[in-house]
Amino acid sequence: MQRAEKPLPSLEYLRPRMRLCRFVAAVSYFGLITSLLVHTLLFDNLNGANPLVILAVLLVPLLIFLPGIISGNPRVHAWLCFAINLYFIQGVLICFQPGREFYGSLLISFSVVYFLAALGYVRWAFQARRVEAAATSP
Numbered sequence: 621m622q623r624a625e626k627p628l629p630s631l632e633y634l635r636p637r638m639r640l641c642r643f644v645a646a647v648s649y650f651g652l653i654t655s656l657l658v659h660t661l662l663f664d665n666l667n668g669a670n671p672l673v674i675l676a677v678l679l680v681p682l683l684i685f686l687p688g689i690i691s692g693n694p695r696v697h698a699w700l701c702f703a704i705n706l707y708f709i710q711g712v713l714i715c716f717q718p719g720r721e722f723y724g725s726l727l728i729s730f731s732v733v734y735f736l737a738a739l740g741y742v743r744w745a746f747q748a749r750r751v752e753a754a755a756t757s758p
Contacts, residue, residue, distance in 0.1 A: 628747055628750055628751050628754070629747065629751070630751070631748060631751055631752070634744045634747055634748045634751065635748065637740065637744050638741055638744045638745055638748060641737045641738070641740040641741035641744065642692055642697075642737075642741045644733065644737035645689075645697060645733075645734050645737035645738045645741055646689060648730045648731075648733040648734040648737065649682070649689055649700075649730075649734055651730045652682065652704075652707060652727065652730035652731060652734065653679060653682055653683075655723070655726050655727065655730060656675075656678045656679060656682075656707075656727075657675065657679070659723050660674055660675055660678060661675075663723070681703055681706065682700075682703070682707075685699065685700045685703070688700075692745075694741065694742045694745035694746060695742075697738040697741055697742050698738070698742045700734075700738065701734075701735055701738050701739065701742075704731045704734050704735055704738075705731070705735075707727055707730075707731045708727070708728060708731040708732065708735075710727060711724045711725070711726070711727030711728035711731060712724065712728060714727065715728070
C-alpha cells in the first residue's frame with residue numbers, strides 16, 4: 621500500500637515563517653557569540669591564561685558557520701544545530717557553579733532558542749524548495 625502524498629503548503633504560507641525563524645535564529649546566534657565574548661573578556665577569571673586563546677576555543681566552532689548563517693543556507697543551520705548542543709551542555713554545567721547561574725542560563729536560553737528557530741527555518745526552507753521545484757517542473 622502506497623502512502624498518499626501530503627499536500628505542501630503554499631509559498632505565501634512558508635515565506636513569512638521562514639523569515640521569522642531565520643531572524644530569531646540569527647539573533648540568538650549573535651547573542652550567544654556576544655555573551656561568550658563579553659563574559660570572557662569582562663567577567664571570567666582566566667587565572668593568567670591568554671584571553672585570545674580562550675576566545676578562540678569558545679568562538680571558532682561558532683564562527684565556522686558564520687558565512688552560511690549570513691547567506692541563509694538551510695543546511696548550515698541544520699549542522700549548527702548539532703554544534704550548538706555543546707554550548708547548551710556548557711550552559712547546564714555552568715548553572716551548577718555558584719554565582720554563575722545567570723551566565724549559564726543565558727547560554728542555555730540562546731542555544732535552545734537558536735535550536736528551535738533553526739529547526740523551523742530548515743523545515744520550511746526545504747518545503748519551499750520542494751514547492752518551487754514542483755511549480756517549475758512540467
